Amino acid sequence: MKKILIALGFALVSNLAFADGEMKAAHGGVMAEATTGTRAELSTQGNMLMVYLTSHHGEVIATKGAIAELTLLNGTEKQAVKLAPSGDNSFMxxxxxKAVAGTKAVLKVTLQDKAAEQFRFALK
Structure with missing residues (x-):
């Protein structure tokens, strides 16, 4: 019985640790997180690509003066797209x-005075 209670305690603690890291898309897109903790949401609606940046804790990250490029991969097809800062924390x-279900995407973002960060997405 003691072992069951200890195991249950560990399970509850691990679930609490992951709850803080849960990524929720605020704009109907797909989420990715860089090793630095910066999060990106890629939204592909109509003929527009939008990327929104936030911190691990959901704080807005300014994109003014930043550079971003998105590479879309569909089988053997590859398309590079330059994104421009748009709004407080977004690129457009x-x-x-060709951004459809099954498309893989790699985003490279260089914020002003920072090292480049990379994000990987799989569109649904």
Missing amino acids: AQGQY
Whole structure:
């Protein structure tokens, strides 16, 4: 009985640890987190690609002066898209893009005076 209670205690503590790290898409996109803890949400609606940056704790990260490039991968097809800062914490690109379910995407973001960060997405 003692072992069961200890195991249950560990399970509850581990669930609490993961609750803080849960990523929720605020704009209907897919989420990814860089090794630095910066989170990115990629939204692909219509002919527009949007990327929103936040910290691990959900705080907005300014994109002013930042550089971003998104690479879309569909089988052997590869499309590089430059994104422009748009709003307080977002990047945007408009045009014709093949961003469908199954598309893999790699985002490279260089914030002003910081090292480049990379994010990987799988579109649903």
